[in-house]
Amino acid sequence: VGFCCSPVLRFCRPGPPSGAMAPSAQLKGVIRMQQGTKVEVHGLEKRTELNGLIGECLQFDAAKMRWGVQLPDGSKILLKMTNLRPIDAEVSEAVQVAGEPPKAAELGADGGAPEAEAEDVPRETEEAAGDAAPPAEEAPALDAEGGAPAPEGAGAGELSEEAFPHLPQMPDMKQAPRTGRWWLNESAAIGFAEQLRANDPSLVSLCLVPPKRFNESDVEQISGALEGNEHCHELLASGHSLNELSCQRLARCLRLNKSLKTLSLGDSTLGDRASILFDGLARNTSITSLDLEHKGLTADALRRLAGALSQRRDLGAPAMECLRLSRNVRIVDALEALLSTAAPKQLLLCECGLNARHGDALGRWCAGGVEELDLRGNSSFASEGLEGFLAALELGTGPRGGYLRRLRLTGCSVGDDGAEALAKAFRLGLDLEELSLEACEVTIAGCEVLARALAGSRLSRLSMRANDLGDDGCRALAACSEGLDMSATDMGPRGLEALARQPLTSVELFNCPKLGMSVGEWCSAMSSADWQELRHFDMSCCGLGNEGFRTLCCKLTENPDLMPKLETLCLGGNDVDDSEEAASHAIDEKLVESRGGRLRLIWRNG
Numbered sequence: 001v002g003f004c005c006s007p008v009l010r011f012c013r014p015g016p017p018s019g020a021m022a023p024s025a026q027l028k029g030v031i032r033m034q035q036g037t038k039v040e041v042h043g044l045e046k047r048t049e050l051n052g053l054i055g056e057c058l059q060f061d062a063a064k065m066r067w068g069v070q071l072p073d074g075s076k077i078l079l080k081m082t083n084l085r086p087i088d089a090e091v092s093e094a095v096q097v098a099g100e101p102p103k104a105a106e107l108g109a110d111g112g113a114p115e116a117e118a119e120d121v122p123r124e125t126e127e128a129a130g131d132a133a134p135p136a137e138e139a140p141a142l143d144a145e146g147g148a149p150a151p152e153g154a155g156a157g158e159l160s161e162e163a164f165p166h167l168p169q170m171p172d173m174k175q176a177p178r179t180g181r182w183w184l185n186e187s188a189a190i191g192f193a194e195q196l197r198a199n200d201p202s203l204v205s206l207c208l209v210p211p212k213r214f215n216e217s218d219v220e221q222i223s224g225a226l227e228g229n230e231h232c233h234e235l236l237a238s239g240h241s242l243n244e245l246s247c248q249r250l251a252r253c254l255r256l257n258k259s260l261k262t263l264s265l266g267d268s269t270l271g272d273r274a275s276i277l278f279d280g281l282a283r284n285t286s287i288t289s290l291d292l293e294h295k296g297l298t299a300d301a302l303r304r305l306a307g308a309l310s311q312r313r314d315l316g317a318p319a320m321e322c323l324r325l326s327r328n329v330r331i332v333d334a335l336e337a338l339l340s341t342a343a344p345k346q347l348l349l350c351e352c353g354l355n356a357r358h359g360d361a362l363g364r365w366c367a368g369g370v371e372e373l374d375l376r377g378n379s380s381f382a383s384e385g386l387e388g389f390l391a392a393l394e395l396g397t398g399p400r401g402g403y404l405r406r407l408r409l410t411g412c413s414v415g416d417d418g419a420e421a422l423a424k425a426f427r428l429g430l431d432l433e434e435l436s437l438e439a440c441e442v443t444i445a446g447c448e449v450l451a452r453a454l455a456g457s458r459l460s461r462l463s464m465r466a467n468d469l470g471d472d473g474c475r476a477l478a479a480c481s482e483g484l485d486m487s488a489t490d491m492g493p494r495g496l497e498a499l500a501r502q503p504l505t506s507v508e509l510f511n512c513p514k515l516g517m518s519v520g521e522w523c524s525a526m527s528s529a530d531w532q533e534l535r536h537f538d539m540s541c542c543g544l545g546n547e548g549f550r551t552l553c554c555k556l557t558e559n560p561d562l563m564p565k566l567e568t569l570c571l572g573g574n575d576v577d578d579s580e581e582a583a584s585h586a587i588d589e590k591l592v593e594s595r596g597g598r599l600r601l602i603w604r605n606g
Contacts (some may be wrong), residue, residue, distance in 0.1 A: 033057060036573075037128040038087035039069065039074045043078065047096065050077075052453030054087060056541075057571070062210060073466040074511060075439055077410070132455075169527055189218035196225035196232060205234040214240040223253035234262040238291060242266050247273045254287070264291035271296045275304040282308035285317035293348070294327035302334035311342040319346035319369065322325040326374070329547070331351040335361040343403075344370035351377035356384035363392025372406040376436075381409075383417035390421055395428040401431060410438040419446030423453035438485075439466040447473040454480045461506070464489060469497035478502050487511055487538075493522040500530035508538040516543030516574070523551050528561035535565050541573035546584065553587045557594045566595065578604045 033039070037057040042051045050071070058068035058076065058200060066078040188208065195203045200351055206222070214222075216239045226232065242250070242265065250265065256278070274297055281287065288444045292305070302325075309320070319342035322567065325331055326348045331338075335358060347370050354362065354375065354403070366373055366389070375381060393402050409418070419442050452454070462481035465471070468487045474486050474495035479502055487510035488494070494513060509515060515522070531537075544552065549571060556562060556569075576584050584603070592599050 020321040020481050029572040033067075033084075033086055035059060039084040040087055041083060042085055042268040043083045044079075045348035050372040057084075058264055068574075069277045071438065072488070072511065076468060108368045109216065123199055145183035167464075187212065187218050187221075188212045188216075189221050189314050193225040193395040194222040196222070196229045199228075199230055201231045203232055206232055206236065208237040208240075210239045215245050217245060219246040219249050223249045226253050227256040230259050233259055234260070235260055236264045238264040238293075239267050242264075242271050242273060244273055244276065245442040246378075247276035251276050252305075254280030257284065258286050260284075260287055262289040262291075263287050266292075266295050268294050268296045271272075272298050272301050274301045278308040282311040282392045283315070287310060288318055289322040290320060290324075291310065291324045292328065293324045297325075297328040297330060299330045299333035301499065302328070302331055303337045306334065309338075313342050322346040322348075322601040324348045326352065332358055335365070339365050340359075341365075343370045345369065346604065347375040349378070350374055353380070354385065355384055356376040359385035359388025360392045363418050366404060367393050367402065369403050372425050373404060374408040375412055375460040376408055376410040377412075379413050381412040381414070383414045383421060384414070386419045388419045390425045390430070393425070393430075395425060395430055404430070405432060406434040407432055407438040409440055410436050411440070413441055416443055416446035416449070418442075418451050423449045426450075426457075432459060434461040436463040438463050440580070442467045442469070442473075444469060444476065447476040451476045451480055458482055463508075464509070467508075471498075474498065482506070484508070485537075490510075490514065493518045493525075493574050497525065498523050500526060500539055503533040504531070507534065508534040508536075509537055509542065511541045512539075513543045516545065516548055519544055519548035526555065526559075526562060528559055531566075533565060534563050536568045537563070538565060538568075538570040539574075540570050544574035544576070546577055549584060550575060550587055551581065553591045553601075557587075557591045566599055568600045569602070571601070574603070576603055 031202070035057055039055055039057060040054060046053050053071055055069040055071045058070055058604060060067050064078060066080055068076060069084070070076050074573070092514045094573075096186040099490065127430075150407040161543040174503070192206055192208070194205070206220070208222070219242070222237075223233075226235070228478075229270075241544070254260075266274065274292070274295060276302070279577050281290075312317070320365045323346070324345040327350065329352055331352045332350065332354060339361060343365055347366065349362075359381070375561075378385075393404065395402050412418075414421075414437070418440065419437070426432075429520060442464065447464070458479070461483040462477065464477065465484035468490040469477075469486070469491070471492050474489060474491045476483070476487075477493075478498040482504060483506035484499065484504060484509040486499075487508050489495075489512065491509060491512045492514035539552075542548075549570075552571070556566075580585060588601055588603065592601055
């Protein structure tokens, strides 16, 4: 669960080299990182090719203590704050009592870099029983080098309250008391357990992800209260380490509970202890959605999972609707065992280290009924793995087109050979609704092969983001789907012209700078017959600038028959002046008004 935060970096005039506090040291200001902040990636040791790239902050993941960053090619990754250097973050005045030098905690060992701090933000009062949704998380500060310093005496990976001292309140901020069990260092589980024991029908989803506490005592209370509960169908408590005793208590709960349908427990240290949980799962017949992503599962634990799923089937339990096993690299050693289990409808195996050798086994598992398969980030899967996978589906022998409807191959390096394998599968009856080939090294040759195979049929969504397709590749695929993502494909005005003639409902063109450079050309060429079905249009980060923004918005304002069904227009990140006195505000208002207030226009930087 991610929380959008505003980490801050406080910086000072450097002190003496010895680290002694200089009486004249003064705080200079605060750098605020937030959604949309431009950052430079640096200091990566494994993926050194990313160092030096300029990305954009998306959301702060409080559980993993990392920022989500979108890179120039459209890919999204999680990075530690240590590896981010702010480029255009907002700088505000530092808060300091007049006449007082900064405290020792505000300067680092060299007198320059401060300890990590987080701004004190007012919160709404929490109900005694706790809310299902956690409040916004406070994020650690960056030090002068872009890192997040650890508290003195804390071991690697440990966090303590001392790591995040609060800044003084800004003068114009309203004071709000921090109340509720979280801020009193108590447990939200207390109130939840009371509701569960009372069989409160309003409590159908139980969320105990960080920052909510879920220690051994909380596990005991929640597990005991859930055993006889008849209404709660969702327990979300991932991000917490579970010891052996906690796993045993939860396993007993799973054996007795009849209401839970969705389960998410543990963190990356779970490992072999997950086998204890699976012993309880083997006797449970209600759970249909299981989240085991990034749990450090061993091959033995995964084989125990396979055994538990088989036992559930023998008890008459329904097959899993959703099984999330992403980021468990030992799954490659347990694939054969998992083949004996009923195939889930939705299977997520992102970043599992799958390679070409695993395509056949994966295909045999999915042939049993997988409708949605997510293989993002398995860069060694390649075209050979995809060919083996598609062959094992045995298209034409089961239900028409097989079961598979949604396939995500982002970052799997399948290339043009993989596109050709997909084209062959389409001719054999593969009946996909959604296909993602983002960052798959597909060229115009692969696009043409796919276009021929899909002639006369249309996917509901096709994403070719971050492939070097150019205008010709985009033109080839223009008629292949109702929704197209051609972001970061080097598309220009000729490609856009081809898309305009198709009955597309959604088009994403993020980071296509050639469109920004030629906005006057393609805007003047658009006619009222174009884009008649379009509902969602994204041209973020295309370099439109003030003039391009004005040209496009005025064209749409003056021609209400152009894009008549448009509901969302995203033009963010186009270097448009969004100051209060800027003309762009009036242009925005006129466009929305001309569309009867039905259009949502997203463009401001803040």
